[in-house]
Amino acid sequence: MSSTTNSGSRLAAELDRADPLRRFREQFHIPLTDDGKEVVYLVGNSLGLQPRRTAGFVMEELEKWKRIGVRGHFEGDYPWMPYHEFLAEPMARIVGALPEEVVMMNSLTVNLHLMLATFFQPTPARHAIVVERHAFPSDCHAVESHIRLRGGEPDQSLVTLRPGYGEWAFKLDDVDQLLEERGQELAVMLIPGVQYYTGQVFPIREIVTRAHRYGIVVGVDLAHAAGNIELSLHEWNVDFAVWCSYKYLNSGPGSVGGCFVHKRHATNTGLVRMAGWWGHDKETRFQMNSDFVPIPTAEGWQLSNPPILSLAAIRASLAVFEEIGSMQPLLDKARQLNLFLRQQLQERVGDRVHIITPPRSGCQVSLEVKGMDGSPSGREVHRALLDAGIEVDWREPNVIRAAPVPLYNTFDDVWRFVDTLAASLGPGRSSDC
Numbered sequence: 001m002s003s004t005t006n007s008g009s010r011l012a013a014e015l016d017r018a019d020p021l022r023r024f025r026e027q028f029h030i031p032l033t034d035d036g037k038e039v040v041y042l043v044g045n046s047l048g049l050q051p052r053r054t055a056g057f058v059m060e061e062l063e064k065w066k067r068i069g070v071r072g073h074f075e076g077d078y079p080w081m082p083y084h085e086f087l088a089e090p091m092a093r094i095v096g097a098l099p100e101e102v103v104m105m106n107s108l109t110v111n112l113h114l115m116l117a118t119f120f121q122p123t124p125a126r127h128a129i130v131v132e133r134h135a136f137p138s139d140c141h142a143v144e145s146h147i148r149l150r151g152g153e154p155d156q157s158l159v160t161l162r163p164g165y166g167e168w169a170f171k172l173d174d175v176d177q178l179l180e181e182r183g184q185e186l187a188v189m190l191i192p193g194v195q196y197y198t199g200q201v202f203p204i205r206e207i208v209t210r211a212h213r214y215g216i217v218v219g220v221d222l223a224h225a226a227g228n229i230e231l232s233l234h235e236w237n238v239d240f241a242v243w244c245s246y247k248y249l250n251s252g253p254g255s256v257g258g259c260f261v262h263k264r265h266a267t268n269t270g271l272v273r274m275a276g277w278w279g280h281d282k283e284t285r286f287q288m289n290s291d292f293v294p295i296p297t298a299e300g301w302q303l304s305n306p307p308i309l310s311l312a313a314i315r316a317s318l319a320v321f322e323e324i325g326s327m328q329p330l331l332d333k334a335r336q337l338n339l340f341l342r343q344q345l346q347e348r349v350g351d352r353v354h355i356i357t358p359p360r361s362g363c364q365v366s367l368e369v370k371g372m373d374g375s376p377s378g379r380e381v382h383r384a385l386l387d388a389g390i391e392v393d394w395r396e397p398n399v400i401r402a403a404p405v406p407l408y409n410t411f412d413d414v415w416r417f418v419d420t421l422a423a424s425l426g427p428g429r430s431s432d433c
């Protein structure tokens, strides 16, 4: 072992000892390798780990269904009828919203459709929607379909926000330039909270302020932001936002998503929307009238009664966040993990990988494998990491994403990842051996 290797490992051990959140790792099931060792799990940005308490929360609802059947809608500590209401407050704290601005329902893409149905009201003059270059495919499909649904053509009405030539990261200047050129044509701007590929954190507040000067509605895709970065959706005046609960929110594969509608819109029952009985006024819902009276909160966009087993998993996960009390300790540790990761990468493999994630990011760091003559390809490196029990993910054409999550990852996880990465990449230009 070289001295760099030793000091990195020692530093990781020190940081882990000093970590005030270290006991939270025990609250999660850590997957095991074939030979029974804990996996270094750095893909919480893709599927967060299962909290130990989740099974109990889900079993409770299965039991209730078994014991009392339909009465479960109204009986017990957490009746199914208002079950989604129990999630609003803890969820709102995580995204910086008022409880009445937040509802857990459907999945991210469905919620995006519901929001576009309300907030994309094109006119001949103002007909376009903006998405960022390399936006997540599902977001592009959703936006395109709304343009077509209203008789438009994506060629004309789907506008791409582009970073500077040859750059990965977006700057506020890029937004300013787009607004200057096409601001009058834009109806809706859809931005990511954290860009899923590069890990860039978007300056949401600044973008909202600028777009609102042009009368543009701003929606935010928080798939990689909810539970990961600091958010103040209400204060920042975001118009709407959508997210999923299975990434940093640890609520299980395909679990129900989240939706935020700013209070100034949520209370406006005159807004058009895709309607369903679960969005109808609770007092008169069961009178079974056909007049639709929307609930004057984000709940007014609900369609159907929700899958309770999935909401139970979300309640379990939010209980872990509640135990910590606020996002701040998580943000602090995430920053430390991120700095440690960047520093180790720089020191050990700085000549062989390029970090495309701008500084001051959330948990995720995206690495471009440079692929030098005679060295293994990015794909081969990724394979070697998986074989060594390091779970990171691969994005074509040559990017590895790693996301140390403050709830359950350790500094030692980070060190192991970089150490294995260095070994898989082979000797670099300035080998320290």
Ligand SMILES: *Cc1c(COP(=O)(O)O)cnc(C)c1O
Pocket (backbone or CB within 6 Å): 107, 108, 109, 110, 136, 138, 139, 192, 196, 221, 223, 224, 244, 257
């Ligand atoms: C994960 C993710 C989604 C997932 O969409 P679902 O509708 O939940 O399947 C959407 N958008 C982005 C940017 C994502 O990262």
